[in-house]
Amino acid sequence: MTWGRISLVACVVLLALAPLALSPFRLGLLAKYLCFAIVAVGIALAWGRGGMLTLGQGVFFGLGGYAMAMYLKLEEAGPGGLPDFMVWSGVEELPALWKPFGNPVFALAAVVLVPGLVAFLLGLLVFRQRVRGAYFAILSQALAAAFVILLIGQQGLTGGTNGMTNFSRFFGLDLTDPNGQRAVYAITALLLGAMFLVAKLLVRSRFGRLLVAVRDGEDRVRFLGYDPAVVKTVTFTVSAVMAGLAGALFVPVVGIISPALLGIVPSLELLVGVAVGGRFVLAGAIAGAIAVNYAKTLFSEDFAEGWLYLQGGLFVLVLVFAPKGLAGVVDSLRHRWSSRGRTAPTPVEVAA
Amino acid sequence: MRSRTLSRGLLVLLLPALLATACVDEPGGGAGAAGDEIKVGLLHSLSGTMAISEVTVRDAELLAVEEINAKGGVLGKKVVPVTEDGASDWPTFAEKAQKLISQDRVATVFGGWTSASRKAMLPVFERNKALLWYPVQYEGLESSPYIFYTGATTNQQIVPALDYLASQGKKKMFLVGSDYVFPRTANKIIKAYAAAKGIEVLGEEYTPLGHTEYSTLVNKIADAGPDAVFNTLNGDSNVAFFKQLRGSGITPQTTPVVSVSVAEEEVKGIGPENVAGHLVAWNYYQTTTTPANDAFVKAFKAKYGADKVTSDPMEAGYNAVYLWAEAVKKAGTTEVEAVRKAAGGITIEAPEGTTTIDGDNQHVAKTARIGLVQADGQIKEVWSSPGPIEPDPYLKGYDWAGGLG
Numbered sequence: 232m233t234w235g236r237i238s239l240v241a242c243v244v245l246l247a248l249a250p251l252a253l254s255p256f257r258l259g260l261l262a263k264y265l266c267f268a269i270v271a272v273g274i275a276l277a278w279g280r281g282g283m284l285t286l287g288q289g290v291f292f293g294l295g296g297y298a299m300a301m302y303l304k305l306e307e308a309g310p311g312g313l314p315d316f317m318v319w320s321g322v323e324e325l326p327a328l329w330k331p332f333g334n335p336v337f338a339l340a341a342v343v344l345v346p347g348l349v350a351f352l353l354g355l356l357v358f359r360q361r362v363r364g365a366y367f368a369i370l371s372q373a374l375a376a377a378f379v380i381l382l383i384g385q386q387g388l389t390g391g392t393n394g395m396t397n398f399s400r401f402f403g404l405d406l407t408d409p410n411g412q413r414a415v416y417a418i419t420a421l422l423l424g425a426m427f428l429v430a431k432l433l434v435r436s437r438f439g440r441l442l443v444a445v446r447d448g449e450d451r452v453r454f455l456g457y458d459p460a461v462v463k464t465v466t467f468t469v470s471a472v473m474a475g476l477a478g479a480l481f482v483p484v485v486g487i488i489s490p491a492l493l494g495i496v497p498s499l500e501l502l503v504g505v506a507v508g509g510r511f512v513l514a515g516a517i518a519g520a521i522a523v524n525y526a527k528t529l530f531s532e533d534f535a536e537g538w539l540y541l542q543g544g545l546f547v548l549v550l551v552f553a554p555k556g557l558a559g560v561v562d563s564l565r566h567r568w569s570s571r572g573r574t575a576p577t578p579v580e581v582a583a
Numbered sequence: 584m585r586s587r588t589l590s591r592g593l594l595v596l597l598l599p600a601l602l603a604t605a606c607v608d609e610p611g612g613g614a615g616a617a618g619d620e621i622k623v624g625l626l627h628s629l630s631g632t633m634a635i636s637e638v639t640v641r642d643a644e645l646l647a648v649e650e651i652n653a654k655g656g657v658l659g660k661k662v663v664p665v666t667e668d669g670a671s672d673w674p675t676f677a678e679k680a681q682k683l684i685s686q687d688r689v690a691t692v693f694g695g696w697t698s699a700s701r702k703a704m705l706p707v708f709e710r711n712k713a714l715l716w717y718p719v720q721y722e723g724l725e726s727s728p729y730i731f732y733t734g735a736t737t738n739q740q741i742v743p744a745l746d747y748l749a750s751q752g753k754k755k756m757f758l759v760g761s762d763y764v765f766p767r768t769a770n771k772i773i774k775a776y777a778a779a780k781g782i783e784v785l786g787e788e789y790t791p792l793g794h795t796e797y798s799t800l801v802n803k804i805a806d807a808g809p810d811a812v813f814n815t816l817n818g819d820s821n822v823a824f825f826k827q828l829r830g831s832g833i834t835p836q837t838t839p840v841v842s843v844s845v846a847e848e849e850v851k852g853i854g855p856e857n858v859a860g861h862l863v864a865w866n867y868y869q870t871t872t873t874p875a876n877d878a879f880v881k882a883f884k885a886k887y888g889a890d891k892v893t894s895d896p897m898e899a900g901y902n903a904v905y906l907w908a909e910a911v912k913k914a915g916t917t918e919v920e921a922v923r924k925a926a927g928g929i930t931i932e933a934p935e936g937t938t939t940i941d942g943d944n945q946h947v948a949k950t951a952r953i954g955l956v957q958a959d960g961q962i963k964e965v966w967s968s969p970g971p972i973e974p975d976p977y978l979k980g981y982d983w984a985g986g987l988g
């Protein structure tokens with residue numbers, strides 16, 4: 232048993248005990264933070280490992296969330312019924328796009344495949360053209376902006392600005408009941424664990440090393456006979472699927488999905504969480520996402536009037552004084568104290 | 584390698600631990616009435632795009648709480664406001680509503696502005712069987728047992744505005760709105776009305792919230808040549824729309840614009856010179872002449888500054904606090920079901936005049952008022968309904984409105 236393993240086990244135990252220690256409301260918030268942590272794992276892969284600064288993860292989060300919300304809304308409306316917002320918007324019959332989402336298997340497949348496919352196609356187009364750095368970032372950001380405009384404009388189809396809300400059931404779980412909420416929390420925590428493991432395996436594999444190589448010297452990798460576009464597209468797709476899954480769980484956890492969650496600002500917030508935690512370390516990215524969102528709750532509850540300044544100040548402080556995030560701080564502290572006096576590791580080295 | 588994992592592990596370990604220790608429930612009182620205090624929640628956007636409108640409503644609600652406390656509170660207890668920021672973000676509204684209910688155990692919540700924020704909060708209040716007072720005119724077609732609506736529903740604002748236009752002999756209308764649920768639903772109602780009354784709708788155009796480029800739309804209006812424009816644009820868009828309308832030479836004399844989301848606060852932002860002469864439809868203006876209004880305007884200016892204006896949504900928020908206090912007094916408790924039962928028939932002399940809660944649909948009876956925007960930014964009433972109009976959120980009393988809900 233290494234220390235890393237012990238602390239990992241301790242984390243699992245803590246997350247498992249949370250339902251006993253927290254009120255249903257606080258547990259719901261923790262589940263929401265875990266949703267964002269799932270997105271953070273994907274960002275740590277794409278950005279930390281792959282150097283792809285993705286400013287549009289909100290799009291994939293939204294695609295997954297809306298696919299899930301459509302199924303839940305149809306479930307809520309019952310056979311032949313229309314979702315409530317369509318009734319207000321004057322839609323007379325169910326649009327063709329909605330029909331297949333009545334099937335849970337189709338909806339679950341869509342949660343994974345739609346974000347994955349969009350990211351895959353975008354990746355192929357962009358990375359084949361050797362678009363990188365800031366240009367890729369701007370492109371992904373524009374995608375997020377366009378996506379929000381599209382959602383708002385199609386009120387009868389998507390619920391417009393309101394989005395979709397008022398879900399009471401999730402695959403047989405009663406979301407209004409504390410036990411149902413605990414079950415949803417458990418699913419979220421397990422999914423986060425699974426995504427963490429997937430990312431870990433990916434990072435430790437040959438592919439993971441290739442990805443870092445692409446980040447640090449794309450042209451050299453190309454001369455060695457690999458195609459960096461494939462490596463980047465696959466990674467970007469994996470990170471999008473993770474965001475989509477997180478979005479799908481966000482719907483039963485928080486009970487609403489709306490364009491306000493998917494635009495440029497929320498996408499940036501996701502990124503900031505990863506930056507604060509440390510984008511080179513998976514565990515750091517998870518911790519950062521949880522910490523930043525927890526801070527948001529804490530600040531806004533205690534200082535309703537000016538909490539945004541505190542939140543902003545926190546980001547500035549961390550990014551100025553710890554460019555590698557909190558994980559970087561912990562690392563350097565440990566090296567200062569370390570009596571073994573080993574050389575400082577590079578941030579890309581893999582830890583358990 | 585291995586010892587570095589320790590530090591990372593610790594880092595991940597630290598946060599949930601922090602969470603667990605920080606989030607253990609604070610002991611709360613029963614139903615907002617702990618000891619000699621009654622907690623109430625004020626949930627409005629204090630940041631983001633809606634803050635400019637919602638902060639003023641929050642201020643009016645705070646004023647009402649202060650006044651009630653100065654007169655000895657409710658049931659001999661002091662009313663303590665707990666403020667939360669909805670941040671112009673609908674999921675945040677839902678989250679903060681839940682927080683006020685389960686963490687702070689407030690007796691009731693006053694909050695929201697946009698229909699989107701109300702729709703986000705509605706399931707939270709219904710599931711927790713808690714009470715929300717919503718202070719803004721809206722699109723109707725809703726009547727939640729756990730929401731009291733102190734703003735106008737459609738038959739107290741939009742329908743009277745249409746009646747007024749019809750009485751002025753307007754036969755051709757053009758509809759302009761922001762792209763979200765209120766304008767779309769409002770226009771659905773307007774079209775049903777127009778079809779029944781032989782009024783022609785020449786066009787129906789929507790722009791995204793925050794849109795500021797109106798030259799194309801203004802040209803469309805000029806080409807269509809309507810008698811009147813019905814405007815359901817919200818927020819900043821009105822500034823650009825009225826400026827560009829004025830620039831195109833369309834005057835209030837030939838083509839008056841009737842707005843339902845432009846009140847004193849917005850007129851200030853648009854610039855009175857750009858809106859002067861156009862019409863608005865509300866239930867209250869700062870210029871409304873009632874004894875209660877004189878006191879309200881004076882108190883508001885005294886507390887927040889002489890340059891501040893009052894407006895319909897602010898007044899509806901202010902009323903909500905008083906209506907709730909009266910219902911609690913009548914019920915003798917802050918317990919939600921008792922307050923709901925007691926609320927029907929509660930009447931106050933509000934700044935807008937006599938205001939009565941309808942116990943069946945939990946809306947209030949309100950006098951409709953059509954106003955003319957003046958060059959000084961104030962609004963002059965040009966027509967009002969003979970008395971308060973009973974709320975009819977589903978327009979059941981209008982034969983032309985069949986099949987809308």
